[in-house]
Amino acid sequence: MLSGMSVPLTLLGLLEREPSHGYDLKRDYDSFFGRGKPLSFGQVYGTLSRLSRDGMAIAGPAEHGEGPERKRYAITRQGSAEVEKWLAEPAAPEPHLQSVLFAKVVLALMLDRPAARYLDRQRAAHLQRMRELTEQVQQGGVLDTLLADYGLYHLEADLRWIDHTAARLDMLAQEVRR
């Protein structure tokens, strides 16, 4: 499941692909990112109205048809910049990042952005954190080492995932582009 911060930015990223109705966004989100934890409609429409309020997205006129009235949302330039910033900036290296990193990679590939470069940056951020922890190991006592080791092993696992993913980007791109 994605962390709280990822949902609005992921929806915004999906809007960059093409202007969409809430219903279509939910469907796309659920099939790519939901992984068995679908978003509620309330969450989707609530997020869309907040994104509009903040100038990240803009709602088209209400369309009357069968069923309830529908609005098509489009991303704004500011929204696009926000998506770019989020994708390009490495997440703080900490355990249990898998959902955020997963969302970033898939979205970057969908949007034809340089996923390999983002992964390289993430990799550098992880290694930087590992260096800091290794420094603690070298200077500290056994208890410091024990704590630092916990972080080091988790970061190492993330790094392996990053490397595997980087090696498979071409294959992944085919899967998520249309």
Added chain:
Amino acid sequence: MTADGHDAVTGGPERIIEARGVVKSFGPTPALRGASMAVNRGEIVAVMGPSGSGKSTLLHCLAGILTPDVGEVWFDGRRLDTLSEDRRSDLRRDRFGFVFQSGQLIPELTAAENVAMPLLLSGVRRGRALAEAGPWFGRLGLDGLEQRRSGELSGGQAQRVALARGLVARPEVLFADEPTGSLDSLSGELVMRLLSAAAREHGTTVILVTHDARVAAYARREVVVRDGAVTSLTGVAP
């Protein structure tokens, strides 16, 4: 150069070794396709990348073991790749140290003789070479193992003997190719702690090839090799 590894003229860090656009093929197979990286004096740099990425080939080119098909290698302000095999061999013996994945100690010799070997090859007399090798046993936690042969050492001990051998002649650059590759994680950690402490103490530049992020974390920065080239983020020394 000043004692702390800074350039006396510019005050900036001094570049000690550099590969510029190195291309190297083995038969039809390209191992390096234009790899560039630079290392400052006294830096510990990790060279990382997946198997087959060309990272060991890059290390061998930097160390003058291989010469590039195209491109240049510079060491201490001079071209290294255009030197004769003899001159490169002298350079490797006098100014470089090496540690490889699995020790590669000479099995017929004692641990002390193995450590003393680079000094003996440089023409230092046996008595003095062994005397200089001695303190490394205490420094690397190998006290009492001086007379053992490699078959009588654990993997971690043998690797520490190999590390002492790599450092005994006070090389300016230590090349380490997967130095913990054959060790369990605790022995590997000990080797890396000792390696980085000794390098810092003597101001030794270390170029460390590893696929292991925990080992790379002992370095000050990392250079990532992918498909025979250094990725753009990491190749240049700060």
